Amino acid sequence: MxxxxxxxxxxxxxxxxxxxxxxxxxxxxxxxxxxxxxxxxxxxxxxxxxxxxxxxxxxxxxxxxxxxxxxxxxxxxxxxxxxxxxxxxxxxxxxxxxxxxxxxxxxxxxxxxxxxxxxxxxxxxxxxxxTEEELLKEKIATYLKRLKTRDLYDIFFLLRHIEKISLVKNDLKKLITKFRQPIDEKDLKVIVYEGIIPKTEEMLMYIKRRA
Structure with a gap:
Protein backbone atom coordinates (compact mmCIF):
# COMPACT_ATOMS: atom_id res chain seq x y z
CA MET A 1 0.00 0.00 0.00
CA THR A 131 -17.34 2.44 14.69
CA GLU A 132 -18.37 3.45 11.18
CA GLU A 133 -22.02 3.54 12.27
CA GLU A 134 -21.19 5.79 15.24
CA LEU A 135 -19.11 8.08 13.04
CA LEU A 136 -21.95 8.33 10.54
CA LYS A 137 -24.46 9.33 13.23
CA GLU A 138 -22.00 11.91 14.52
CA LYS A 139 -21.40 13.28 11.02
CA ILE A 140 -25.12 13.60 10.27
CA ALA A 141 -25.63 15.63 13.45
CA THR A 142 -22.61 17.78 12.58
CA TYR A 143 -23.77 18.42 9.01
CA LEU A 144 -27.25 19.50 10.07
CA LYS A 145 -25.65 21.88 12.57
CA ARG A 146 -23.04 23.62 10.37
CA LEU A 147 -23.85 22.65 6.73
CA LYS A 148 -20.22 22.05 5.74
CA THR A 149 -19.68 20.12 2.50
CA ARG A 150 -16.86 18.11 4.12
CA ASP A 151 -19.36 16.54 6.52
CA LEU A 152 -21.72 15.61 3.69
CA TYR A 153 -18.79 14.03 1.84
CA ASP A 154 -17.88 12.06 4.96
CA ILE A 155 -21.45 10.76 5.20
CA PHE A 156 -21.31 9.77 1.53
CA PHE A 157 -17.97 8.02 2.08
CA LEU A 158 -19.08 6.14 5.21
CA LEU A 159 -22.30 4.92 3.63
CA ARG A 160 -20.32 3.06 0.99
CA HIS A 161 -18.74 0.95 3.73
CA ILE A 162 -21.65 0.34 6.12
CA GLU A 163 -23.42 -2.96 5.55
CA LYS A 164 -26.06 -2.84 8.32
CA ILE A 165 -28.01 0.19 7.12
CA SER A 166 -30.76 -0.65 9.63
CA LEU A 167 -28.48 0.67 12.40
CA VAL A 168 -28.45 4.17 10.88
CA LYS A 169 -31.74 4.27 8.95
CA ASN A 170 -33.47 6.71 11.30
CA ASP A 171 -30.49 9.06 11.19
CA LEU A 172 -30.46 8.98 7.38
CA LYS A 173 -34.17 9.77 7.24
CA LYS A 174 -33.59 12.72 9.57
CA LEU A 175 -30.82 13.99 7.29
CA ILE A 176 -33.01 13.72 4.19
CA THR A 177 -35.99 15.39 5.87
CA LYS A 178 -33.98 18.30 7.27
CA PHE A 179 -31.47 18.57 4.41
CA ARG A 180 -30.23 22.00 3.33
CA GLN A 181 -27.54 22.82 0.77
CA PRO A 182 -23.95 23.10 2.07
CA ILE A 183 -22.64 26.64 2.44
CA ASP A 184 -19.15 25.89 1.09
CA GLU A 185 -19.48 23.35 -1.74
CA LYS A 186 -16.41 24.67 -3.60
CA ASP A 187 -14.14 23.90 -0.64
CA LEU A 188 -14.34 20.15 -1.19
CA LYS A 189 -11.87 20.11 -4.09
CA VAL A 190 -9.16 21.50 -1.79
CA ILE A 191 -9.34 18.71 0.80
CA VAL A 192 -10.19 15.55 -1.18
CA TYR A 193 -6.79 14.20 -2.19
CA GLU A 194 -7.84 11.12 -4.20
CA GLY A 195 -10.70 10.31 -6.54
CA ILE A 196 -13.47 12.40 -8.04
CA ILE A 197 -15.13 15.35 -6.32
CA PRO A 198 -18.84 14.44 -6.20
CA LYS A 199 -21.46 17.16 -6.50
CA THR A 200 -23.93 17.77 -3.69
CA GLU A 201 -26.81 16.41 -5.81
CA GLU A 202 -24.88 13.19 -6.52
CA MET A 203 -24.09 12.60 -2.85
CA LEU A 204 -27.67 13.32 -1.78
CA MET A 205 -29.03 10.95 -4.44
CA TYR A 206 -26.74 8.18 -3.16
CA ILE A 207 -27.78 8.83 0.44
CA LYS A 208 -31.46 8.58 -0.53
CA ARG A 209 -30.84 5.28 -2.34
CA ARG A 210 -29.15 3.78 0.73
CA ALA A 211 -31.83 5.05 3.11
Missing part, protein backbone atom coordinates in the same frame (compact mmCIF):
# COMPACT_ATOMS: atom_id res chain seq x y z
CA UNK A 2 1.26 3.47 -0.90
CA UNK A 3 1.98 5.49 2.29
CA UNK A 4 -0.03 8.64 2.95
CA UNK A 5 2.95 10.94 2.47
CA UNK A 6 3.07 9.91 -1.22
CA UNK A 7 -0.69 10.21 -1.68
CA UNK A 8 -1.05 13.69 -0.22
CA UNK A 9 -0.54 16.34 -2.90
CA UNK A 10 0.07 19.45 -0.82
CA UNK A 11 3.29 19.89 1.17
CA UNK A 12 1.36 21.72 3.89
CA UNK A 13 -0.92 18.70 4.30
CA UNK A 14 2.11 16.41 4.58
CA UNK A 15 3.63 18.55 7.33
CA UNK A 16 0.34 18.80 9.23
CA UNK A 17 -0.08 15.02 8.97
CA UNK A 18 3.38 14.46 10.47
CA UNK A 19 2.52 16.77 13.37
CA UNK A 20 -0.79 14.96 13.88
CA UNK A 21 1.06 11.65 14.23
CA UNK A 22 3.23 13.08 17.00
CA UNK A 23 0.14 14.51 18.71
CA UNK A 24 -1.68 11.18 18.61
CA UNK A 25 1.28 9.18 19.90
CA UNK A 26 1.78 11.71 22.72
CA UNK A 27 -1.95 11.71 23.52
CA UNK A 28 -1.94 7.98 24.28
CA UNK A 29 1.08 8.35 26.54
CA UNK A 30 -1.11 10.42 28.88
CA UNK A 31 -4.72 9.42 28.07
CA UNK A 32 -4.55 5.73 27.22
CA UNK A 33 -8.35 5.49 26.80
CA UNK A 34 -8.71 8.52 24.52
CA UNK A 35 -11.10 8.04 21.59
CA UNK A 36 -10.31 9.69 18.25
CA UNK A 37 -13.32 10.75 16.19
CA UNK A 38 -14.29 13.19 13.45
CA UNK A 39 -12.52 13.63 10.13
CA UNK A 40 -9.16 12.46 11.44
CA UNK A 41 -10.64 9.08 12.40
CA UNK A 42 -12.08 8.74 8.91
CA UNK A 43 -8.95 9.28 6.88
CA UNK A 44 -6.52 7.65 9.28
CA UNK A 45 -8.55 4.64 10.45
CA UNK A 46 -11.08 4.02 7.68
CA UNK A 47 -9.07 4.88 4.56
CA UNK A 48 -10.96 8.10 3.85
CA UNK A 49 -9.86 10.32 0.95
CA UNK A 50 -10.45 13.68 2.62
CA UNK A 51 -7.71 15.52 4.47
CA UNK A 52 -8.61 16.73 7.97
CA UNK A 53 -6.59 19.34 9.84
CA UNK A 54 -8.01 18.85 13.32
CA UNK A 55 -7.35 16.11 15.83
CA UNK A 56 -10.68 15.55 17.61
CA UNK A 57 -10.84 13.31 20.67
CA UNK A 58 -12.98 12.26 23.61
CA UNK A 59 -11.14 12.26 26.94
CA UNK A 60 -12.00 12.44 30.63
CA UNK A 61 -11.96 15.86 32.28
CA UNK A 62 -8.80 15.63 34.33
CA UNK A 63 -7.05 19.00 34.53
CA UNK A 64 -3.84 17.56 35.95
CA UNK A 65 -3.53 15.09 33.08
CA UNK A 66 -4.47 17.76 30.54
CA UNK A 67 -1.63 19.95 31.80
CA UNK A 68 0.71 16.94 31.64
CA UNK A 69 -0.38 16.37 28.04
CA UNK A 70 0.44 19.92 26.98
CA UNK A 71 3.78 19.76 28.76
CA UNK A 72 4.46 16.59 26.76
CA UNK A 73 3.44 18.38 23.55
CA UNK A 74 5.97 21.12 24.28
CA UNK A 75 8.70 18.56 24.94
CA UNK A 76 7.97 17.10 21.49
CA UNK A 77 8.56 20.47 19.86
CA UNK A 78 5.10 22.06 19.81
CA UNK A 79 4.44 25.67 20.76
CA UNK A 80 1.08 26.25 22.46
CA UNK A 81 -0.45 29.22 20.62
CA UNK A 82 -3.87 28.91 22.22
CA UNK A 83 -5.34 26.69 24.92
CA UNK A 84 -8.85 27.08 26.28
CA UNK A 85 -10.39 24.66 28.76
CA UNK A 86 -14.16 24.98 29.15
CA UNK A 87 -16.74 23.14 31.20
CA UNK A 88 -17.26 20.39 28.63
CA UNK A 89 -14.49 20.83 26.09
CA UNK A 90 -10.93 21.83 25.28
CA UNK A 91 -9.75 23.85 22.30
CA UNK A 92 -6.12 24.43 21.39
CA UNK A 93 -4.00 25.66 18.52
CA UNK A 94 -0.47 24.28 18.36
CA UNK A 95 2.45 25.31 16.19
CA UNK A 96 5.00 22.77 14.98
CA UNK A 97 7.82 24.23 12.90
CA UNK A 98 5.91 26.44 10.45
CA UNK A 99 2.49 24.78 10.52
CA UNK A 100 -0.49 24.92 12.87
CA UNK A 101 -2.56 22.00 14.14
CA UNK A 102 -5.81 22.21 16.09
CA UNK A 103 -6.30 19.77 18.95
CA UNK A 104 -9.84 19.63 20.31
CA UNK A 105 -11.36 17.44 23.00
CA UNK A 106 -14.82 16.79 24.38
CA UNK A 107 -14.95 15.69 27.99
CA UNK A 108 -16.99 12.51 27.64
CA UNK A 109 -16.46 8.96 28.75
CA UNK A 110 -16.90 7.14 25.45
CA UNK A 111 -16.11 3.47 25.03
CA UNK A 112 -14.12 3.32 21.83
CA UNK A 113 -13.37 0.43 19.51
CA UNK A 114 -9.81 -0.71 18.89
CA UNK A 115 -8.60 0.17 15.42
CA UNK A 116 -5.43 0.71 13.44
CA UNK A 117 -4.41 4.33 12.82
CA UNK A 118 -2.32 4.85 9.69
CA UNK A 119 0.63 7.22 10.12
CA UNK A 120 1.81 9.44 7.30
CA UNK A 121 4.82 7.15 6.76
CA UNK A 122 2.55 4.13 6.24
CA UNK A 123 2.99 2.52 9.66
CA UNK A 124 0.14 1.61 11.99
CA UNK A 125 -0.54 2.24 15.67
CA UNK A 126 -3.46 0.84 17.65
CA UNK A 127 -5.85 3.46 18.99
CA UNK A 128 -9.48 3.79 20.10
CA UNK A 129 -12.02 5.29 17.72
CA UNK A 130 -15.73 5.05 16.91
Missing amino acids: IPLILRLKKNAHKEIAKAQDILVETLYEVFDKAVIHGGTALWRCYKGKRFSEDVDVYIEKNIKKINQLFEAFEKKGFTIKKKKIGENSLYSNLKFNRIHVRFEALFKKIKGSLHEYETVEGNFITIYTL
Whole structure:
Protein backbone atom coordinates (compact mmCIF):
# COMPACT_ATOMS: atom_id res chain seq x y z
CA MET A 1 0.00 0.00 0.00
CA ILE A 2 1.26 3.47 -0.90
CA PRO A 3 1.98 5.49 2.29
CA LEU A 4 -0.03 8.64 2.95
CA ILE A 5 2.95 10.94 2.47
CA LEU A 6 3.07 9.91 -1.22
CA ARG A 7 -0.69 10.21 -1.68
CA LEU A 8 -1.05 13.69 -0.22
CA LYS A 9 -0.54 16.34 -2.90
CA LYS A 10 0.07 19.45 -0.82
CA ASN A 11 3.29 19.89 1.17
CA ALA A 12 1.36 21.72 3.89
CA HIS A 13 -0.92 18.70 4.30
CA LYS A 14 2.11 16.41 4.58
CA GLU A 15 3.63 18.55 7.33
CA ILE A 16 0.34 18.80 9.23
CA ALA A 17 -0.08 15.02 8.97
CA LYS A 18 3.38 14.46 10.47
CA ALA A 19 2.52 16.77 13.37
CA GLN A 20 -0.79 14.96 13.88
CA ASP A 21 1.06 11.65 14.23
CA ILE A 22 3.23 13.08 17.00
CA LEU A 23 0.14 14.51 18.71
CA VAL A 24 -1.68 11.18 18.61
CA GLU A 25 1.28 9.18 19.90
CA THR A 26 1.78 11.71 22.72
CA LEU A 27 -1.95 11.71 23.52
CA TYR A 28 -1.94 7.98 24.28
CA GLU A 29 1.08 8.35 26.54
CA VAL A 30 -1.11 10.42 28.88
CA PHE A 31 -4.72 9.42 28.07
CA ASP A 32 -4.55 5.73 27.22
CA LYS A 33 -8.35 5.49 26.80
CA ALA A 34 -8.71 8.52 24.52
CA VAL A 35 -11.10 8.04 21.59
CA ILE A 36 -10.31 9.69 18.25
CA HIS A 37 -13.32 10.75 16.19
CA GLY A 38 -14.29 13.19 13.45
CA GLY A 39 -12.52 13.63 10.13
CA THR A 40 -9.16 12.46 11.44
CA ALA A 41 -10.64 9.08 12.40
CA LEU A 42 -12.08 8.74 8.91
CA TRP A 43 -8.95 9.28 6.88
CA ARG A 44 -6.52 7.65 9.28
CA CYS A 45 -8.55 4.64 10.45
CA TYR A 46 -11.08 4.02 7.68
CA LYS A 47 -9.07 4.88 4.56
CA GLY A 48 -10.96 8.10 3.85
CA LYS A 49 -9.86 10.32 0.95
CA ARG A 50 -10.45 13.68 2.62
CA PHE A 51 -7.71 15.52 4.47
CA SER A 52 -8.61 16.73 7.97
CA GLU A 53 -6.59 19.34 9.84
CA ASP A 54 -8.01 18.85 13.32
CA VAL A 55 -7.35 16.11 15.83
CA ASP A 56 -10.68 15.55 17.61
CA VAL A 57 -10.84 13.31 20.67
CA TYR A 58 -12.98 12.26 23.61
CA ILE A 59 -11.14 12.26 26.94
CA GLU A 60 -12.00 12.44 30.63
CA LYS A 61 -11.96 15.86 32.28
CA ASN A 62 -8.80 15.63 34.33
CA ILE A 63 -7.05 19.00 34.53
CA LYS A 64 -3.84 17.56 35.95
CA LYS A 65 -3.53 15.09 33.08
CA ILE A 66 -4.47 17.76 30.54
CA ASN A 67 -1.63 19.95 31.80
CA GLN A 68 0.71 16.94 31.64
CA LEU A 69 -0.38 16.37 28.04
CA PHE A 70 0.44 19.92 26.98
CA GLU A 71 3.78 19.76 28.76
CA ALA A 72 4.46 16.59 26.76
CA PHE A 73 3.44 18.38 23.55
CA GLU A 74 5.97 21.12 24.28
CA LYS A 75 8.70 18.56 24.94
CA LYS A 76 7.97 17.10 21.49
CA GLY A 77 8.56 20.47 19.86
CA PHE A 78 5.10 22.06 19.81
CA THR A 79 4.44 25.67 20.76
CA ILE A 80 1.08 26.25 22.46
CA LYS A 81 -0.45 29.22 20.62
CA LYS A 82 -3.87 28.91 22.22
CA LYS A 83 -5.34 26.69 24.92
CA LYS A 84 -8.85 27.08 26.28
CA ILE A 85 -10.39 24.66 28.76
CA GLY A 86 -14.16 24.98 29.15
CA GLU A 87 -16.74 23.14 31.20
CA ASN A 88 -17.26 20.39 28.63
CA SER A 89 -14.49 20.83 26.09
CA LEU A 90 -10.93 21.83 25.28
CA TYR A 91 -9.75 23.85 22.30
CA SER A 92 -6.12 24.43 21.39
CA ASN A 93 -4.00 25.66 18.52
CA LEU A 94 -0.47 24.28 18.36
CA LYS A 95 2.45 25.31 16.19
CA PHE A 96 5.00 22.77 14.98
CA ASN A 97 7.82 24.23 12.90
CA ARG A 98 5.91 26.44 10.45
CA ILE A 99 2.49 24.78 10.52
CA HIS A 100 -0.49 24.92 12.87
CA VAL A 101 -2.56 22.00 14.14
CA ARG A 102 -5.81 22.21 16.09
CA PHE A 103 -6.30 19.77 18.95
CA GLU A 104 -9.84 19.63 20.31
CA ALA A 105 -11.36 17.44 23.00
CA LEU A 106 -14.82 16.79 24.38
CA PHE A 107 -14.95 15.69 27.99
CA LYS A 108 -16.99 12.51 27.64
CA LYS A 109 -16.46 8.96 28.75
CA ILE A 110 -16.90 7.14 25.45
CA LYS A 111 -16.11 3.47 25.03
CA GLY A 112 -14.12 3.32 21.83
CA SER A 113 -13.37 0.43 19.51
CA LEU A 114 -9.81 -0.71 18.89
CA HIS A 115 -8.60 0.17 15.42
CA GLU A 116 -5.43 0.71 13.44
CA TYR A 117 -4.41 4.33 12.82
CA GLU A 118 -2.32 4.85 9.69
CA THR A 119 0.63 7.22 10.12
CA VAL A 120 1.81 9.44 7.30
CA GLU A 121 4.82 7.15 6.76
CA GLY A 122 2.55 4.13 6.24
CA ASN A 123 2.99 2.52 9.66
CA PHE A 124 0.14 1.61 11.99
CA ILE A 125 -0.54 2.24 15.67
CA THR A 126 -3.46 0.84 17.65
CA ILE A 127 -5.85 3.46 18.99
CA TYR A 128 -9.48 3.79 20.10
CA THR A 129 -12.02 5.29 17.72
CA LEU A 130 -15.73 5.05 16.91
CA THR A 131 -17.34 2.44 14.69
CA GLU A 132 -18.37 3.45 11.18
CA GLU A 133 -22.02 3.54 12.27
CA GLU A 134 -21.19 5.79 15.24
CA LEU A 135 -19.11 8.08 13.04
CA LEU A 136 -21.95 8.33 10.54
CA LYS A 137 -24.46 9.33 13.23
CA GLU A 138 -22.00 11.91 14.52
CA LYS A 139 -21.40 13.28 11.02
CA ILE A 140 -25.12 13.60 10.27
CA ALA A 141 -25.63 15.63 13.45
CA THR A 142 -22.61 17.78 12.58
CA TYR A 143 -23.77 18.42 9.01
CA LEU A 144 -27.25 19.50 10.07
CA LYS A 145 -25.65 21.88 12.57
CA ARG A 146 -23.04 23.62 10.37
CA LEU A 147 -23.85 22.65 6.73
CA LYS A 148 -20.22 22.05 5.74
CA THR A 149 -19.68 20.12 2.50
CA ARG A 150 -16.86 18.11 4.12
CA ASP A 151 -19.36 16.54 6.52
CA LEU A 152 -21.72 15.61 3.69
CA TYR A 153 -18.79 14.03 1.84
CA ASP A 154 -17.88 12.06 4.96
CA ILE A 155 -21.45 10.76 5.20
CA PHE A 156 -21.31 9.77 1.53
CA PHE A 157 -17.97 8.02 2.08
CA LEU A 158 -19.08 6.14 5.21
CA LEU A 159 -22.30 4.92 3.63
CA ARG A 160 -20.32 3.06 0.99
CA HIS A 161 -18.74 0.95 3.73
CA ILE A 162 -21.65 0.34 6.12
CA GLU A 163 -23.42 -2.96 5.55
CA LYS A 164 -26.06 -2.84 8.32
CA ILE A 165 -28.01 0.19 7.12
CA SER A 166 -30.76 -0.65 9.63
CA LEU A 167 -28.48 0.67 12.40
CA VAL A 168 -28.45 4.17 10.88
CA LYS A 169 -31.74 4.27 8.95
CA ASN A 170 -33.47 6.71 11.30
CA ASP A 171 -30.49 9.06 11.19
CA LEU A 172 -30.46 8.98 7.38
CA LYS A 173 -34.17 9.77 7.24
CA LYS A 174 -33.59 12.72 9.57
CA LEU A 175 -30.82 13.99 7.29
CA ILE A 176 -33.01 13.72 4.19
CA THR A 177 -35.99 15.39 5.87
CA LYS A 178 -33.98 18.30 7.27
CA PHE A 179 -31.47 18.57 4.41
CA ARG A 180 -30.23 22.00 3.33
CA GLN A 181 -27.54 22.82 0.77
CA PRO A 182 -23.95 23.10 2.07
CA ILE A 183 -22.64 26.64 2.44
CA ASP A 184 -19.15 25.89 1.09
CA GLU A 185 -19.48 23.35 -1.74
CA LYS A 186 -16.41 24.67 -3.60
CA ASP A 187 -14.14 23.90 -0.64
CA LEU A 188 -14.34 20.15 -1.19
CA LYS A 189 -11.87 20.11 -4.09
CA VAL A 190 -9.16 21.50 -1.79
CA ILE A 191 -9.34 18.71 0.80
CA VAL A 192 -10.19 15.55 -1.18
CA TYR A 193 -6.79 14.20 -2.19
CA GLU A 194 -7.84 11.12 -4.20
CA GLY A 195 -10.70 10.31 -6.54
CA ILE A 196 -13.47 12.40 -8.04
CA ILE A 197 -15.13 15.35 -6.32
CA PRO A 198 -18.84 14.44 -6.20
CA LYS A 199 -21.46 17.16 -6.50
CA THR A 200 -23.93 17.77 -3.69
CA GLU A 201 -26.81 16.41 -5.81
CA GLU A 202 -24.88 13.19 -6.52
CA MET A 203 -24.09 12.60 -2.85
CA LEU A 204 -27.67 13.32 -1.78
CA MET A 205 -29.03 10.95 -4.44
CA TYR A 206 -26.74 8.18 -3.16
CA ILE A 207 -27.78 8.83 0.44
CA LYS A 208 -31.46 8.58 -0.53
CA ARG A 209 -30.84 5.28 -2.34
CA ARG A 210 -29.15 3.78 0.73
CA ALA A 211 -31.83 5.05 3.11
